[in-house]
Amino acid sequence: MYLNKEEEKMYQGEYGTTVAKSMEILVALGNIYEAPSLIDISSAQISGVSYKTIGEAGLEYLEDLSKNGANLVNIPSTLNPAGIDLDNWKTLKFPKKFSEKQKRIVDAYGKLGVSKTCTCTPYLIGNVPRLGDHVAWSESSAVAYLNSAIGGRTNREGGPSALASAICGKTAMYGYHETQNRIANTIFDLDIKISGLDYGTVGYIVGKEIGDGVPYFNLKNKSKNTELKSLGAALASSGAVALYHIENETPEYELAKNDKDFKTLEKITISKEDILTTKENLSTTNEEADLVCLGCPHASLEEIKEIAMFVKGKAIKNQLWVCTSINIKASADRMGYTKIIEKSGGHIPTDTCMVVAPIEDMGYKNIGVNSAKAANYVPSMCGLNVIYDDFKKLIKFK
Numbered sequence: 001m002y003l004n005k006e007e008e009k010m011y012q013g014e015y016g017t018t019v020a021k022s023m024e025i026l027v028a029l030g031n032i033y034e035a036p037s038l039i040d041i042s043s044a045q046i047s048g049v050s051y052k053t054i055g056e057a058g059l060e061y062l063e064d065l066s067k068n069g070a071n072l073v074n075i076p077s078t079l080n081p082a083g084i085d086l087d088n089w090k091t092l093k094f095p096k097k098f099s100e101k102q103k104r105i106v107d108a109y110g111k112l113g114v115s116k117t118c119t120c121t122p123y124l125i126g127n128v129p130r131l132g133d134h135v136a137w138s139e140s141s142a143v144a145y146l147n148s149a150i151g152g153r154t155n156r157e158g159g160p161s162a163l164a165s166a167i168c169g170k171t172a173m174y175g176y177h178e179t180q181n182r183i184a185n186t187i188f189d190l191d192i193k194i195s196g197l198d199y200g201t202v203g204y205i206v207g208k209e210i211g212d213g214v215p216y217f218n219l220k221n222k223s224k225n226t227e228l229k230s231l232g233a234a235l236a237s238s239g240a241v242a243l244y245h246i247e248n249e250t251p252e253y254e255l256a257k258n259d260k261d262f263k264t265l266e267k268i269t270i271s272k273e274d275i276l277t278t279k280e281n282l283s284t285t286n287e288e289a290d291l292v293c294l295g296c297p298h299a300s301l302e303e304i305k306e307i308a309m310f311v312k313g314k315a316i317k318n319q320l321w322v323c324t325s326i327n328i329k330a331s332a333d334r335m336g337y338t339k340i341i342e343k344s345g346g347h348i349p350t351d352t353c354m355v356v357a358p359i360e361d362m363g364y365k366n367i368g369v370n371s372a373k374a375a376n377y378v379p380s381m382c383g384l385n386v387i388y389d390d391f392k393k394l395i396k397f398k
Contacts, residue, residue: 018069048159144232203234289368295323320346
């Protein structure tokens with residue numbers, strides 16, 4: 001793989017051991033995927049944040065890296081959700097030892113120069129690439145949204161490679177960075193209009209069907225941004241989809257539609273019955289949720305408003321978490337939505353989500369979610385029952 005003079009200096013250690021180690025990761029990946037060169041990136045989004053997923057080895061690695069490379073990251077870089085609410089972990093009764101380890105992980109990233117805002121929706125808090133921008137993002141749902149709804153370009157990076165890219169400001173030129181790899185390979189027709197929960201359900205169906213392919217959707221309705229967020233998250237969790245196109249909606253659908261092989265692609269129709277059956281199968285119990293967890297991916301201000309208006313003036317029977325970023329919660333505070341939700345008995349945790357939090361150690365048994373991604377992961381990653389439904393049906397009142 002070709003390296004320019006500046007990249008050679010980075011690789012040879014002229015900018016320190018941390019930069020050299022990071023370049024070694026990027027060059028190794030580039031060689032594996034036969035990338036011709038490295039390219040500059042405009043931002044990074046880094047996974048491998050929760051102590052639940054990276055453990056003691058990950059903590060030690062990050063603390064060692066940050067000792068030798070303080071403030072090396074000079075491009076906009078954000079973190080994936082952590083395993084706790086960094087500010088209110090005591091109030092929400094997160095385990096103390098876990099929380100202490102978690103805070104050390106985030107602090108290590110901060111020393112490297114990465115923003116300590118922990119969210120799976122960086123595009124809602126200012127990390128917003130432009131059409132055609134090359135970036136290095138690792139959160140699967142964010143990757144799908146970035147490639148599809150925004151038209152930026154990234155592969156599904158791992159935590160170490162995304163961090164290496166953040167440190168070097170580079171990534172290898174392969175995969176979804178190249179136009180020829182952004183072409184659809186299967187067309188999905190919907191025989192009904194869909195909305196809300198349907199998007200996650202359809203995403204789950206298609207992800208299982210297509211694996212790491214690129215689906216092209218013909219919908220009978222226009223989508224909201226929050227629905228595209230849910231669609232991409234489900235596609236990425238049941239399969240490994242990093243890019244999708246929607247006719248007349250996503251910015252690169254014409255790129256796919258104008259490809260010479262488009263008319264010969266396999267067409268699959270998704271029916272109302274397919275959606276209903278899949279929705280039912282994603283739940284593992286018929287019991288009521290003792291904890292309703294919303295915000296996977298992290299809730300937008302519009303979603304928080306909708307939840308607040310639903311619970312306003314009522315007393316919630318279950319526990320309720322509406323997970324979001326610290327930035328969006330600040331807006332919810334100012335708009336009065338936080339006070340409404342808390343007065344009803346709910347909470348708006350920041351920095352974390354139900355998938356990477358240690359909820360299995362916090363006394364919960366049945367988790368209610370309106371996210372197909374969460375419904376897919378909670379049983380396997382947390383060992384708990386899950387109920388998948390619209391939040392208005394999950395939340396119960398006294």
